[in-house]
Amino acid sequence: MSKIAFLTTIFPMNEVFLHDFFNSLNKQTYKEFDIVVVNDGYEDFKNIKLKYVNDLNIIELTFSGTPSKNREYGINYCIENNYDVLIFGDSDDYFSDNRVELSLNTLKENDIVVNDISLFNDTGIYEEKYISNRLNDNSKISYEYIQNKNIFGLSNTAIKLDILEEVVFDEDLLAVDWYLYKRLLKNGCSSLFINKAITYYRQYEGNAVGLQVVDGKYYLWWEQKDG
Numbered sequence: 001m002s003k004i005a006f007l008t009t010i011f012p013m014n015e016v017f018l019h020d021f022f023n024s025l026n027k028q029t030y031k032e033f034d035i036v037v038v039n040d041g042y043e044d045f046k047n048i049k050l051k052y053v054n055d056l057n058i059i060e061l062t063f064s065g066t067p068s069k070n071r072e073y074g075i076n077y078c079i080e081n082n083y084d085v086l087i088f089g090d091s092d093d094y095f096s097d098n099r100v101e102l103s104l105n106t107l108k109e110n111d112i113v114v115n116d117i118s119l120f121n122d123t124g125i126y127e128e129k130y131i132s133n134r135l136n137d138n139s140k141i142s143y144e145y146i147q148n149k150n151i152f153g154l155s156n157t158a159i160k161l162d163i164l165e166e167v168v169f170d171e172d173l174l175a176v177d178w179y180l181y182k183r184l185l186k187n188g189c190s191s192l193f194i195n196k197a198i199t200y201y202r203q204y205e206g207n208a209v210g211l212q213v214v215d216g217k218y219y220l221w222w223e224q225k226d227g
Contacts, residue, residue, distance in 0.1 A: 002084040004033035006100070008091045009070045010042045017092040017202065018048055024094035024200075026055050030101035033057075033087070038074040040064050068169040068176050071154065075167050083161055089199070090155035096198040103158040103197060111163045112184060112191035114141065115156045117201040129195050137195045143185035152181035152191075156199040163189050 006025065010018065025035060035058045039045055049058050063073045078086050087103055089095060099115060106113040119127035131151050135141075146152065154177045163184060169176055185191060 001032065002104070003082060004085045004087065004100070004104070005036045005078045005081075005083040006033050006087045006089060007036045007038075007074045007078060008089050009038040009040060009067070009074060010045065010091045011040045012042055013092060015048075018042075019051075020094045021089070021091050022048065022052050022056065022058075024097070025089075025100075026052060027097045028095075028100045029098050030104060033100060034059055034083075036061065036074055036078060037091075038063050038070045038077075040070050066171045068173040069171050071176050072167050072169045075164070079161060079164065079166060085158060086161050086164075087158040088154040088156075090153075090202075092202045093155045094200045096200075099197040099199070102194060106192055106194055107158060107160055110192045111160050111189040112141075112152075112181065113158050114152050114191060114193050115197040115199060116193075116195040117153070117156050117199045119201050119203050121203045125200070129198070130201075131193065132195045135193050135195075137193070139193045141185070141191040141193055143182065146178070146182055146185065150175070150178040150181070151193065152177050153199070153201075155201065157181070159184070163187075 008021070022035075035056055037045070037058060038061045040063060045060060049060065052058060061074065061077055063070060065073065075086065085104065085107060087100060103113050103115065114131075116129045116131045118125050119130055135151070141151070157177070167180070169179070173179060181191075
């Protein structure tokens with residue numbers, strides 16, 4: 001049986017976000033995975049863990065760094081502890097019940113899987129299957145495709161860990177996801193987009209860069225307008 005990690009980072013944040021996150025993981029159709037949490041300053045996380053102690057295996061790592069260094073620490077922990085599959089998820093998002101199961105199924109024949117996202121805010125979901133505006137289900141994603149845009153987030157991707165060696169990210173690196181996946185695809189790793197598993201991507205102030213619709217066109221993360 002594969003050893004599977006679901007990796008996130010937490011920080012001082014709205015507790016409701018964390019309950020949305022963990023409740024969605026508790027509802028997954030496939031349940032044999034560990035949740036690895038890099039905790040950068042969230043106090044009393046033990047109270048969150050106690051609520052889910054009978055249902056989820058939560059591994060807390062205390063670490064304080066920049067966002068890129070927190071991700072680096074968590075990824076390298078998973079590599080060092082011999083996980084076979086690494087699934088990424090942001091702690092302010094939540095996920096469709098089938099996300100883990102469909103990610104694992106897709107990784108049987110691919111190195112990387114990227115699933116669709118639906119956008120929501122405090123009024124509810126306002127954009128269903130955002131990436132499907134540009135891509136069909138089961139589309140292969142090439143290195144060339146992401147030269148001027150990025151659909152790979154650290155909340156809607158999963159990888160086989162045998163494609164990845166210990167990572168080192170610059171402490172000021174902002175687009176960790178783009179940097180990581182461009183490197184993996186350039187090295188020849190295979191990647192597939194699926195839209196039947198969903199990351200519900202929370203939108204609030206400062207968290208919607210690149211997701212606007214302009215002149216009826218969807219510009220994804222950092223996509224150039226002439227791309």
